[in-house]
Amino acid sequence: MSSTEQGTSSAAPAEPTTAPESAAAPEVPESFYYVHGKDKVVHKVSAGALQHSALIHGMISNLGYTEEQAKANPFPFENIDGDILQMVVDWCNQHKGKPTPPEDTNLPKQKEKLFDLVLAVNYLEIKELLTYCCKQVAMMVKGKSPEEIREIWMIPTDAEDEAAEKEAKKRAGKEAAGETAAAAGDAK
């Protein structure tokens, strides 16, 4: 129900191709909207699929866009990486109008991707997908020791945190002193 193509900018999105509709097309034509992430790749998504996102659903519920208006005004999500937005769009399409199953095994196993997905899904307010992500994130540290959890989730110890903070302050102080010295030198 959706497709993706390379766009150029949010103001002039590329023309997305329409994916083949299922054989049994709905009687009432479904409305579509357009979204793009940081990479400006525009995704065409049905209103039904977008209902998963409380944020987007709230945005479009009173818009009453025509197809042309929707195409000309894709929703820009500049804070979401293109591949992550693609994952989200795919998930919304896959679960459009269906009850969500208890497990979702298609989530990324790679920590950074999963955490990026969490941030995006949280922003877009997709409750069910966030729950799946939550289970997967929890599974990463199940049965692990504190040292292992620190390593997996990259949690600094309090001592490391304090040392880093102290060092950052020291560094900022030095830089401020350098700037002052530079300004004084320029004044001469």
Next chain:
Amino acid sequence: MLVFSGNSEVLNPRGRISRLDFVRNNMSIDEVIELNDFYNKHNLDILGDCIKRNPMTHPKWCEYEGDGPAIKVVLLGNSYTWNHHKMIIQECRHQVKNFTMDSEEGCEPLAATNLFPGCDKKLEDFSALLKAIRPHYAFILSRFYAVAEPFTNNVMDLENDRVFLQMRAQLRRFLPNIRQKLYILDTIPRVIDQNVQNIGRDLKKGVSPEEISKTLYTSDGYERGRLRHAALLKECFGKCEIIDYLPLLTKNFTVLPQFFDDSGISYFTSLGHLNRKITKKFQIAMSKLEPIWQNLPIHFKTSCVEKLDYKSRCSLRKCSKLDMHIVDISSNHLNSLAINTYENYSFLSWSNDGDTIFSVKYFKNLGESDMKIEFSASPSIYLPGKNQKSIFKKSIFLENLDPDSDDLDFVLSDFKIAQKKLNCKKSIINDFILKEYHPIAHPDRTMEFRERLLNQMTSSGQKNQLKSEILHLKWHKNPEEIAEILKIFDSKNLKKLEFSDRNATWQMAEIVKTEQWIKAEQLWMEVMAEDLKIEDFRHFSEIQMHIRDLEEKDLWSVIQNFRSKNRHGASFHFTYRQGEPDLQRILATFDVVPDDKPIRAATRIRSILERRINHTQRFQMPNPDLTLVVMIADKEVWGTVCHVANVDVEAKVETGMLR
């Protein structure tokens, strides 16, 4: 996590802030030429404070100390490693404790070229370095030789490609020793190095950038390296990331890559190495804040914590102050939790799911600074021949503890942590168990334990009531204390009360006044109640209790109460501890003709249990589908509201015999 600020600025020796690549705004073409010459001159400068820890065995291993926390970084490769090391160290020295560099002319960490002798042996050395350091981050920064060699038989069949197979083998040796991330610099086209020095001068003469590019580029097959890297990335399990300069070189792409920026500043030196102008892009590529646990939304983190088993929660709680806070505000779903003390140790146990019981035994005496902790797991029900009695057991020893504390301090402290989690309004504890009180065996110790536990549970720090469906309480007779404990529990959740003090007689007046007693639905009392009246437990739909004796009129009152409740599954069971139920006098109270209709037990065990019953009377209920089955034995009377058609299965003959 390494964060590259990407602003390329450091304090220069005079205290002035300058860019790492020495580029300034609005540089004239002469200044550009001067800068390119400067790059060429300082082509392979190395930071001076390199420490060689193994000069005999590994003469090329070169260490630099950072002033950050315990993060370790390794840089591997050939001359490109030298080109990058200053920038990486300058950028990250406040985040990293130790940098180790290993750079060998012409040799690459992933595959060996024949162009430089010894590169095949160097593969071992690269691998040994990673094994020795076990870095959090490793960087492969190499000018390509082997990795972009022609494919075996000139066919891109990576499964039969000598170079790719060597890269794969090396990667498999590297990955177990890299804790977080391996960054690989992707291959980019080589520059015709002798013409690099002419870039600025040609531009000054008016030669077009396209014409200059022609003098700098020749086809060199760098694409094969990129193909191999791309394939290798799929075998990295998410641990590898590619750093790529190619987009920079092809930004103005027409036909050829451009090896210099719009002002004429070269990215390469006259030796074909990378200069600071291009490595600045490395900083930018690395500057994206890595998504980490700390950056996730707090409501998401609490949801994750709620999905963890109790042991994992405790582990996370130890990671940092922030995580301790997250755990403490997250709901804790336990099936059961128990605390106890014995003569030589104290005991805390819990079950996440009701199937497996985890327990911790604390062995510590006053005056000693060591403690033995025994951690074990066992099935909640041991079925000989079907499961193991113990799933695992392990002991650890903690040293340098406060000699003024004993095992009670530790078990109570850990129990307090569990209580903290129970403070949360969202907590749901299905089975909260306080049990195994042994006042006779170790009176002094158990009295102390009871007093301290009570103080802790009822202290002013207890802000919210504990949420539990069942409270199993084994406590010595002291109605005020028991009432106090009851009040700790949220009456909205508390459905079942279990009291155990087999040889004692309790005064119930204070207890039955509590909201928790009034609102509970099930009662299990293995204790003699001195002053309990029928009215006090009329509201329970399931009753199992020990009684000294029960007058026939009171039993009849109970039967009538259960008939009027008209609730399927409701039941009562009385164990007579002193008197005995008088069958004839009981039957005389009934408003129906006595009619002994025993159940037909479907199983052998039910059949055996049923044999102790002297009389089975069935009573009609307001709901014609239900019947109350009252059974009278020598020392017991019980009743169950069953479906008429299902009496043989539903009548609770096991009650009082099997727990």
